[in-house]
Amino acid sequence: MLVSLLYILACAKPVPPAPAPVDTRFTILSINDTYRxxxxxxxxxxxMARVRTLRRRLEAEGPVLVLHAGDLLYPSLLSRTYDGAQMIDLLGWLDGDPDAFDPLLFATFGNHEFDRRGMEDAALLQQRIAESDFTWVNSNVRFVEEGGRPVIEAGNLVPTALVEIAGAKVGIIGICGDFTSADYIDGYADxxxxxxxxxxxxxxxxxxxxVALTHLDVADDLALLDTLGDAGPDLVVGGHDHVHMLRQASNGRQVVKADADAVSAVVTSVRLDAGGAHISPEIVSLDMAVAPDPQVQARVDAWLRDHERSYCADHGEQAPCLDAVLGRTAVRLEAEEAAIRSRETSLGDWVADLALRHFADQGAQVAFLNSGGLRIDKDIPxxxxxxxxxLDELLPYPTKLRLVRIDGATLQAVVEQATDGWPGSGNWLQVAGMAFRHDTAANRVSDLHLLDADGSPVPLAPDQPVLAVTSSFLLGGGDGYAMLEGAEVVAEGPDLRDLIVADLAAAGDVGVAPGPMGRICQSGAPCLLDGG
Known part of the structure; x- marks a missing residue:
């Protein structure tokens, strides 16, 4: 019924906006993908303490609407203990009054809100929504119904919102991409x-x-604006890509996104007058130049102390235990998401090499791991x-390794899928035992080769059998790797975490040192296909 209604409405003529109040001005402060x-x-x-500081500064100049474009409950080190309660609490402090409902803060679902996917987990998600001192907007995720009612509902969970600010009415739509299946999700409307x-x-x-508050790949955000024109939203405030961007569609309307973990925010100045909406976004860095709000920082510190006590107790140890040393690195390990989700990195090479090496005696030729599973989001000197x-921040999910038999054509499809949504998407791969060219201007891959024991390229035929190491997540079709579903599993292996711990211990004080770069050939980068 919902799909039919949407189809009918999609064919209707655009509805013009209401006449704007005379010279109305306000600001939209937006963040997305906040895990820590x-x-x-x-x-x-x-x-969150720096976000509060920025909001307070902006509110000194005029009204501020605060938007969160999804991914706030999971994954993080703390969410393994608290299931997102810590982030819900801190978002409630952004207005300066943790005991009051914030009428100017709105969030939409990101795919990681659904990380706990069993039907029994629906109650937990509903609880987190009900605990929120702000409004959740969900326009397209359909929840399973029981007894004629959706299994997830709350008074502050609405299909759209219409909020008044500075005398103007702002409509908010919440859209999440079809990235995740869960037992309590019936489907996603287009x-x-x-x-x-x-x-x-x-x-x-x-x-x-x-405003469309979305959790989509930026290509889909732009396509939405291009397709709808005047019938679409005036602005897309998005998440999911983890890197800041200000992008303009063909009709001049804009998509804005901030960096993950509120390393930056988007501050959008809005002026409404008889000529329409005048929208001016800018990226604002939330670095050391922005002092954390003392009250919010104290709340953050309290959560961190409580978590360490709880974590250590669960492991039968005394706090502090999270800083127990496992080993050292002899080289800089690149793991910031802007790098690891767009190119080959030293940390990616290290973990892919470990996966390949573990199955070497069983004939493994290549390994590939999705960057979205490597989430520490910082470089390690x-x-x-x-x-x-x-280690716990790097690997928030189990990463069970499998050796599978595929062919050259499937491996070609795998590396092509790695570029979907590039740069910034978690399906980008870190690889071992193979090399390929990535034309960043055209976002195309070519010249896929295997690498022999000396690192020399070996041609790969489409029908050539390949023994590949990857994660059970990708084998299940995660991150769009549907071509791997049904692949023959030759052997099951350990979790990647266990291989990392063992390698750190074996390296001792010398430290780990990843193999040579040049597996993913991009302009200006080393390339093993060209001899190094």
Whole structure:
């Protein structure tokens, strides 16, 4: 019924916005993909305490609407203990009053809100929503119904929102991409049809400005704006890509995204007058130049102390235990998401090599791991002592390794899928035992070769059998790797975590040192296909 209604509304003519109040001005502060309440402590960037400081500064100049474009409950080191309660709590402090409902803060679902996927987990997600001192907007995720009612519902979970700010009415649509299946999700309505229908409904209800709060790949955000034109939202505030961007569609409307963990925020100035909406976004870095709000920082610190006590107790140890040293690195390990989700990195080479090496005696030829499973999101300098905290932040999910039999054509499809949504998407691969060219201008891959024991390229035929090591997640079709579903599993292996711990111990004080770069050939980077 919902799909049919969306289709009918999608064919309707665009509804013009309501006449704007005279020269109305306000600001939209947006963040997305916030996993660590503390931000990145080593670099002194991000975190909820700095977001509060920025909001307070902006509110001194005028009204501020705060939007979160999804991914806030999972994954993080703390969410393994608290299931996102820590982030819900800190978002409640962003208005300066943790005991009051914040009428100007809105969030939408990201795919990681559904990391706990069993039907029994629906109650936990509903609990987190109900605990939120803000509004969740969900326009396209359909939840399973029981007894005629959705299994997830709450008074502050709405299909759209119409909020008044500075005398203007802003309509908000919430759209999440079809990245995740869960037992309590019945399906996802089409983002384009949803945006068209809901934008029209909000404008009929008097909206002067319509914002789509989305958790989609940026290519899909732009396609939505290009497809809908005047029938679509005036602005897309997005998440999922983890890197900041200000992108313009063919009709001049914009997509804005901030860096993950609130390392940056997007501050969008909005002016409404008889000429329409004038929208001016900018990226604002939340680095050491932005002092953390003292009250919010104290709350963050309290959560971190409580978590360490709980974590250590669960492991039969006394706090502090998260900084127990596992080993060292002899080289700089690149793991910031802007790098590891767009190119070959030293950390990616290291873990892919470990996976390949474990199955070497069974004939393994290549290994590939999705960067979205490597989530520490910071570089580790040479000589650093690697701790339990580093490892737990790097691998928030189990990474069970499997040796599978595929062919050259399938491996070609695998490396092509790695570029979907590039740069910034978690399906980008880190690889071992193979090399290929990636034309970053055209976002195309070519010249896929195997690498022999000396690192020399060996041609690969489409029908040639290949023994590949990857994760059970990708074998299940995760991150769009549907071509791997049904692949013959030759052998099951350990979790990647166990291989890392063993390698760190074996390296001792000398430290780990990944193999040579040049597996993914991009302009200006080393290339083993060209001799190094």
């Amino acid at each position: 309440i503390e931000g990145r402590e080593e670099s002194g960037a991000g975190g 983002p384009v049809a949803t945006a068209r229908a809901q934008a029209a409904a909000l404008r009929r209800a008097g909206a002067h400005l319509v 040479a000589g650093t002592a690697l701790t339990r905290r580093h």
